[in-house]
Amino acid sequence: MEKKKLFTGIVAGVIAIALVATIAYLYVNLDNQKKENKAMQELADLDKKEMESEYQQFANQYSEMKTQITNDSLVAQLTAEQEKTERLLKELKDTKSSDAREIARLKKELATVRAVLRSYVVEIDSLNRLNQNLTAENTRIRGQYNEATRQIEGLNTERASLTEKVAIAAQLDATGLSMQLKNKRGxxxxxxxxxxxxxxxxxxAKNVTAxxxxxxxxxxxxxxxxxxLGGAGNFNYQNRSLxxxxxxxxxxxxxxxxxxxxWNVSQSLMEGTYQVSIFADGNMIGSRSFTFK
Incomplete structure (x- = not known):
């Protein structure tokens, strides 16, 4: 009888120890799970804040671009895209970072907004370049008109024409352009x-008029x-410093x-096509491309 009681006590003790161990394991595992969930939530919050920042930047860029153009149709398009971006930003702010499905949708929308904005940046840059070229062309033409008027008034048309031809003829010309790579042995x-x-x-080339x-x-x-590949300072070409x-x-x-x-190689050279241009007296007098492996 005593042996039976002893055996029963031992079994009860083992069961109690196993129960305590199981409870301890579940507690530790639950604590680790809470820590992991907290870390994941912090990452989700950070990701949401970064998305909000990008949406706000894109909305600001649309606002800034509208000040750079006078095309009413394009301004209307930019306004519509800006309003859409601000609407998506509001939706994002109202969305909890734990709502994975909605966050994923707004992240996909963000990529679309980025692509659309990039296309408008390219379009506006092209328009600005066109306007600059037209302005420069108008200035040039106006200058030519004024010059022609002065020439007619002073009976200097023929002399001015001759001067222009001489200037063109005097421009130098670079021929036989070549580019070679040399190893450490030359x-x-x-x-x-x-x-x-x-x-x-x-x-x-020979030019007796230069x-x-x-x-x-x-x-x-x-x-x-x-x-x-820099290293030789700057020079002026067409009102720019190159x-x-x-x-x-x-x-x-x-x-x-x-x-x-x-030119001494001071950096790693990549494979591909290099463009070599020669300048003198404010003019480009030669240019050629070379491809290396």
Missing amino acids: KKTDKTSKAKTVQVNFTI QNGQKTFYVRITTPSGTV EASMKKSVEYDGQETAITTY
Whole structure:
């Protein structure tokens, strides 16, 4: 009888220990689950705030773009898109971050708003460029008209025409343009990864009408990504300041003149097509593209 009681006590003890262990495990697991849920909620809140910020930025951009144009039809389109963006922003603010389905829908709408905004940015930029070109063209034409009027009044039409022809004839011309990559031994290579020096050669054609004297030639190399291999300062071209890759000053006497310039590779060169342009006296006098592996 005592053995039976002892056995019953042992079983009861084991069951009690197992029960305590199970309760402890469930408590720890529940606590971990709460922590994970809290972390996920914090991430959801952060994601929602970032979306709200983007919606607000896009709405502000629409408002700013409307101040840059005078086209009533385009302004109306931008206003409609701005109102839509503000409506979606309000919907987002009224949505709980835990509403995964609604957040996903508004995130998809955000991507659409971003794409539409990008298309308007491109369109307005094109219109602005067109307006700038038209303004410049009108200014040029108006200047030509005034000049023609002065020429007629002063009986200088023929003289001015001759001067213009001489100026055009005096413009220099770069021929035989080449670009070579040199390795550390100074040998030619077609692989950008082995290039240590970029060599650009060109010849200034004979031009007896050009003004003789010291002239500076600027070489500008544009990489496949659109950046410029800089390092030689800036120069002016068509009322803009452009960055030069190399430059070289020579004494020009109107005869054919060969010129060689070098650029030391200070950055990793990518594969693709490079555009090389030559400038002198405020004019682009030669340009050519080269492709390297």
